[in-house]
Amino acid sequence: MKYLDEYRDQRIANKIIDEIKKTITRPWVIMEVCGGQTHTIVKYGLDRLLPPQVELVHGPGCPVCVTPLDMIDRAHAIARRPDVIFCSFGDMLRVPGSHGDLFQVKAEGGQVRVVYSPLECLNIAHANPDKKVVFFAIGFETTAPANAMSVWQAKRQGITNFSVLVSHVIVPPSITGILQSPNNRVQGFLGPGHVCAIMGWREYEPIAARYRVPIVVTGFEPVDLLEGTLMTIRQLEQGRAEVENQYARAITRDGNTEAQNMISRVFRIGDRNWRGIGIIPKSGYRLNHEFRDYDAERIFEVENINTLEPEICISGQILRGLKKPVDCPAFGSKCTPQTPLGATMVSAEGACAAYYSYGRHVGEQLVEVQTAAAVRAS
């Protein structure tokens, strides 16, 4: 398909890897921010094709992973109500709360529907006037404009049986948090391409300057990720710390201002609790006062939920680039995508789940074979 196949071209991938080998003179730790990028890197084994001096660590950019457990439990409590049709992106269905996942809620009689676009919820609300339609509005800045539009249109069209359970997070405060930590290891970032499609990269410039760290806004295909890595290494080797754009075919410095305007009409910035990390100040979106009638948390009083994460889980350290999934004693044994114990195993884009899906929990040899196969398949 146009604009996809070209960026999976193995010949070009190999050329960029050669160029990285020629450029690098010492070890560097680089973090890809987005879970989608993590998934591509592990799927194609890109981290294993790079010279050993490059260490790729996996960032906090998987919104499904960092949605706190108490929010999942709240979603399930609302979805169980007989008067509710609960709508969600497919990614959230398998995420276990304290008492099973949304599939289980559905099996027990809850009305749970998967939507491709949040606008579909408005049609569902139209068609079911006797029901309350609730949408689980999760995601980063990439998804926020779509979710905001559903609320905006509901109000404009006078739809009153629709509300959103908002659990939105934003990227810059999480990157800043990682850089401020005294034991930070990250020296350069592959920036989140599709977040920047909306926001542009202006807000990353002060971060790059203040912490002396290169940030290269990067796409999601294998060739994008390799080129982003090359650009980051060039900056590191030359002692530069700038924001550069690898993903120039889709991203501009200002981003999508129409989308930004809609975000600020519907949402305001507020503190958010990140699963595996904890509360980060000013790190997410909440509904503006004007839209409080669409706030599912306000409409459905859900009693206080107490959740407990297993002590063994080191996902918080993985999300900060301090550890890898293979460092966790539960990885691949007690903790698998079928029985996830923590944040980074609950979604296919979480680092632990990606490592597991592509065989990183078994012997090296098999992994090498799979890596080669994945590249050939590309």
Added chain:
Amino acid sequence: MCLAIPGKVVELHESDGVRMAKVDFGGIRREACLEYLPETLVGEYVMVHVGFAIARVDEEEAARTYRYLAEIDQLGEILESEAEPQDEVP
């Protein structure tokens, strides 16, 4: 989750006062909201995320990057041979 896929806009229309488009993804057609890229024309490529067009794909830029990447090793060789021409001469 933040995945966005490039697709070609094949038709424009309006639904409940919202700008929409039909977008072709390698043969599969889906609806996408165009409110955030209101000036998009039929035939252009857009990145679509959860049913919303969020960015236009700049064809010239894509072609330029691709050409650059396809020649990246030759670039390196040219630079190298320029750096050490003396050694080559017997």
